[in-house]
Amino acid sequence: MPSRNRPSSRSSPVPVAGSVGPPDSLVGTAMDIDGSHTPEQVIAGLRATSEGEDLVQLLTPEGQRVSHPQFELEISPVELQSLYRDMVLVRRTDREAKALQRQGELGLWAPLLGQEAAQIGAGRAMAPQDMAFPSYREHGVAWCRGVDPTEIFGIFRGVDQGSWDPIGTGFQLYTIVIPNQCLHATGYAMGQRLDGKIGDAQSAEATICFFGDGATSQGDVHEAFVWAAVYDAPVVFFCQNNQWAISASLDRQTRVPLYQRARGYGFPGIRVDGNDVLATLAVTRWALRECRTGNGPILIEACTYRMDAHTTSDDYTRYQVASELEEWKLKDPLERVRVHLVREGLAEPAFFDGVAAEADELAVRLRNYCLSMPAPGPERIFSKVYAETTPAVEAARDDYLAYHASFTDTGGIS
Amino acid sequence: MPSRNRPSSRSSPVPVAGSVGPPDSLVGTAMDIDGSHTPEQVIAGLRATSEGEDLVQLLTPEGQRVSHPQFELEISPVELQSLYRDMVLVRRTDREAKALQRQGELGLWAPLLGQEAAQIGAGRAMAPQDMAFPSYREHGVAWCRGVDPTEIFGIFRGVDQGSWDPIGTGFQLYTIVIPNQCLHATGYAMGQRLDGKIGDAQSAEATICFFGDGATSQGDVHEAFVWAAVYDAPVVFFCQNNQWAISASLDRQTRVPLYQRARGYGFPGIRVDGNDVLATLAVTRWALRECRTGNGPILIEACTYRMDAHTTSDDYTRYQVASELEEWKLKDPLERVRVHLVREGLAEPAFFDGVAAEADELAVRLRNYCLSMPAPGPERIFSKVYAETTPAVEAARDDYLAYHASFTDTGGIS
Amino acid sequence: MAAGSEPQTITLAKGLNQGLRAAMEADRKVLVMGEDVGRLGGVFRITDGLQKDFGEQRVFDTPLGESGIIGTAVGLAVRGYRPVCEIQFDGFVFPGFDQIVSQLAKLHYRSQGKLRMPVVVRIPHGGGIGAVEHHSESPESYFAHTPGLKVVACANPVDAYWMIQQAIACDDPVIFFEPKRRYWEKAPLDLATPPLPLFRSRVLRTGTAATVVTYGPTVRTVLDAATVAKQEGHTLEVIDLRTLSPLDLAPVFDSVRRTGRLICVSEAPSEVSLTSEVAARVSQECFYSLAAPVLRVTGFDTPYPPAKCEEDYLPDLDRVLDAVDRVLAY
Amino acid sequence: MAAGSEPQTITLAKGLNQGLRAAMEADRKVLVMGEDVGRLGGVFRITDGLQKDFGEQRVFDTPLGESGIIGTAVGLAVRGYRPVCEIQFDGFVFPGFDQIVSQLAKLHYRSQGKLRMPVVVRIPHGGGIGAVEHHSESPESYFAHTPGLKVVACANPVDAYWMIQQAIACDDPVIFFEPKRRYWEKAPLDLATPPLPLFRSRVLRTGTAATVVTYGPTVRTVLDAATVAKQEGHTLEVIDLRTLSPLDLAPVFDSVRRTGRLICVSEAPSEVSLTSEVAARVSQECFYSLAAPVLRVTGFDTPYPPAKCEEDYLPDLDRVLDAVDRVLAY
């Protein structure tokens, strides 16, 4: 029986927030990435990954460095270690976020599990002055740009819509309407050119735009390609093809590999092993340099795999093929770097212990911060609607806050 | 000084309809297509047309039949004559419409001058059961589908928005929002496939969609390409590249030839000489047959030229290069057929006299019909807003018609 | 679900699912299309099982693009099909807005009836589910302002079951709003009870103190408020609009002529909205009956805030009761 | 056009052109972009000569796509530019609607002020030019219903000159409507007279019999009607809204409290429109002052008809005077 609420409990008699969604849509499945494979598995993985001559790969799934005619990469053991560290830390952040969602501390989470190499490779390829336009899953790129994971958590906890400084970090806010950001990135890159930031100078700039395989079907991607080509915009279109758009497999979006789209617009399209952090780093670095020197735009398709559900609200058991998942486990982006570091003697056990310990500390910090994250007050509703506020917004805020106060004062209306 | 109007003159004191637009925007320039060229000119034209190996051509600008490895065309003198006749009649219709607009009988006209071969070639390639989705300039295709020019005039005179039967004629209504019709055509073609109208049977169907070079930049074209490819829709995307989108030259829309767009979607793209009615007929016939047998979609880029203003409101002297126009005059689509018919002795002078006379009669009929075209009454405003009408629409109509009658009765209100 | 079978308790989601099923059984020209409507059954499972039972030809996942979904549905309608398009969330209808406003709404008029557009666009709308941005919008007014479209909003499982079938049977394009936070509410469905016609509003509760008009997700909110108000001695007349275009305001006018007071409730921002229209029309039609100005309880004229603020953003029981106090104070 | 120069008679089109010129001279971050705005100077010549004088970097033709125009303008704004986008005709804004509603309107709020969107979207609106379909729409209400946007409509050459500059100087996104059928109306521009702030409505004529509120192309219509009404002994108070979001209704409330009668005039369909909002607000705020219900004179709730019907479709002098007769009859 409903009753007029008291200050303490202002919830509607019919429970509202969080009460939605069929039970099954609330449960995903944690992935167990251990990386101990039989030779057969490794070979199977190798075969699967190297499908297509056109795939750029510098580190095989079983940790072998291979060379590529066009893309060479000089990299020191320390750099290798730090790429590995990045991937471990963002994966741990991702798993912690998922756990927090399960415990109701986050309303939702979009896992990056499996896409660490694509994102760290691309993120680390960026120069400080470059600008990134993400979708909603680029937690790894955010990490590279110095955006603290807690700021990402804020969005999924529902306390804000993106709290970091999108200019200072060189990492724009998440964009959820697919793929509006591709045009923003193109416009921003047009601005970089207008500002004369193209050329050999150290100060030259480029833009990188992130979107998924499903996103490629939207008109905005096409218009972004057309505009970028026509204005020679210094923008790298970085498509993470994780093989799925929620429940839609790639064949729902295209007949041919996505990197080939670029052909029709007259700019280069390159396909890279998105589970190979070295190849992704090398190709993205090259592409950004090309853009900075005026040879943009460029399309990169990073072939990777969504190793977890689309989001924590998704139940991929309804559509995903387990065998496919198993096959991709053999191409785990972290494992191949670990094996390489060990086999080539580029890192001591102490290094791995150190990274593991760091990951634990990070997880604890994130969890504690999340739990203590302050919820915005009602005034947040009316905050910054406009740069030049209006009497109507001011009045609405004052009215509502006064009304709101009437509850918290003397036991409220009754 | 404004005054309350009398039944006779209900116009507002400030003149409204038609009174707009800077003077210069109301004047275009008639083109003189005579076709008497010096050898030098002919060679120049030939050179210009055959730029690019990839251009399919079966009849050169100076009327020489040439062969093409992939596209052969068996055509009888009678068929050739009828194609010529079609082109003469639609050109005459176009010129008459322009004249009628100048005299205020049409509010606007979108000339097809120069695009007769592209439209007649494509229109004549269609089977009766095929469906066409036009833009707003496909007067020649309409002609092939048996839509009387007067029905097209109705739109530009402002008496209706497309009065022909879009199903019975196999020619959908004009679409002005660029290029919405590309998705309609794709959906319709998906329906043809759902209906099992794909295969070798005589009853097999295909769809053809018309749009311009400028239209290719819009997201809807991309989504149409994606959908058509994913669903193997039997649709031919027929792009008339007339080199201009109002004042925007092709380089505003693309870096590479438009037919190459298809590559990125995994279906064929072919470039045809759009001023060559035989090549256009052959290529479109082939493409429609491919679609009917399940090998759609296919993109055709018909290279042609807009020989007149964008519309009668446009002043192309502000942006168009006269030399370009001169060059294209040498590639006139009618002239090359006339020369061919004469040189090869495939038509007697009597034939040309007959077609000329027919064109004169047509012009007279169109003019007379146009002048006598009934203007819709106010009830038209409220007509067919819904298939299942609503009380609100009915009431609004009754109220307004009663109000309207108050003027035409006893001298109106005063 | 055979008619005559005894009342079965269903959720609003199930009502839609069963209604879609019945419509597909009734007419083989009915198609279901959209993102993830196939194997997954839609992110809210509204199309659950339909692809399995009606096949991949009639129930299919589309590429990711709303203009593509609506635009191809228009073409399929020209071909004689009756597509039911799912828009995954309210905030994602805008890429398809051009095809809806420029084509879907206008083709019947443009062709003067030679082309019909029996297309249903299903849109889960409203907030209250703790979602991220663009998943809690109430865009009804954009469509209700568009001539050529019909717009309806269901608010309970029984209406959901019948209204979706009526919308699919309608020869005009229908924008069909579903109150996503009410998907899991239950009610008994008795197939023996004939449904109200689609384009009629309904008086849910009779009362004398004031009239409260609403639609969609806030119908439940208003009914709860009415229950509380009754305890406090005020009986509210509650009207569920159901049809947003065309509006069926006759029952509202009748009611206000009796109660003399009106409150309009909606989650959408109030400026230039459906509640503006209802307030304007009632103020005109009931000019001599109104004892107090029409009050509106709505979402605020700001973008939809972060989820942690939505409890304050959304009209709730208390804000409705507060408006009742104010309207009765006149 | 140097200040202090003596009043010069300009058309509304010229006012916009000169205003754009002044804004581009004042701030090098101002860009002009859109279809055919360069060499052609726009189909209405509003940007005539700007590319010649400010170069192809600051005044450029775009590919054909409205989402592309708005979306890249958003990116340019992030980069610190102040893009002025031209939408060629009202009916062609819808492909860009998603970028306007989902991004342009929300980025400042989403980023809590860390990103600003000083973007102006110029849209010639309204009918009366005998055009084909999609060239005579009045889509103001869609934008006025969208929080985060500001929406204005100019109605005369002097306002055109000043309002476009004020809109460009505003740090919020402004949808700027231009009454296309009034482009060629003339008025003297005296630069010595300071402009009214952008977000203020203006009383154009004072009167006692009734208040008439309108905006854009029908301002001229209403002024003419007022002239006729005066001959007939009724002085009408005429108010040009100028700002459609935020609305500045204080002068309207003041006026109605004096006249007791209000007529709202707009070319747009009336359902769920700006005139609904004005009628609703005035009915609430002036509840005890209204001697008659608020009347609306608008375009009909149908798609825009063929040009030969537009004289009947558009509110004209006679329909306004008819409403005056009716409102005075109360």
Ligand SMILES: Cc1ncc(C[n+]2csc(CCOP(=O)(O)OP(=O)(O)O)c2C)c(N)n1
């Ligand atoms: C315009 C729009 N339509 C629908 C959605 C709902 N949606 C969210 S994610 C998603 C799939 C995206 O797939 P992809 O582009 O491959 O990116 P991924 O999630 O795999 O990283 C969809 C359909 C959306 N966010 N925006």
Ligand SMILES: Cc1ncc(C[n+]2csc(CCOP(=O)(O)OP(=O)(O)O)c2C)c(N)n1
């Ligand atoms: C969505 C949309 N935006 C703008 C316009 C205005 N417009 C009409 S024709 C045209 C140029 C079209 O060029 P193209 O596609 O090459 O066709 P063409 O006119 O050359 O046949 C433009 C911009 C429109 N009709 N629709």
Ligand SMILES: [Mg+2]
């Ligand atoms: Mg994906």
Ligand SMILES: [Mg+2]
């Ligand atoms: Mg063109």
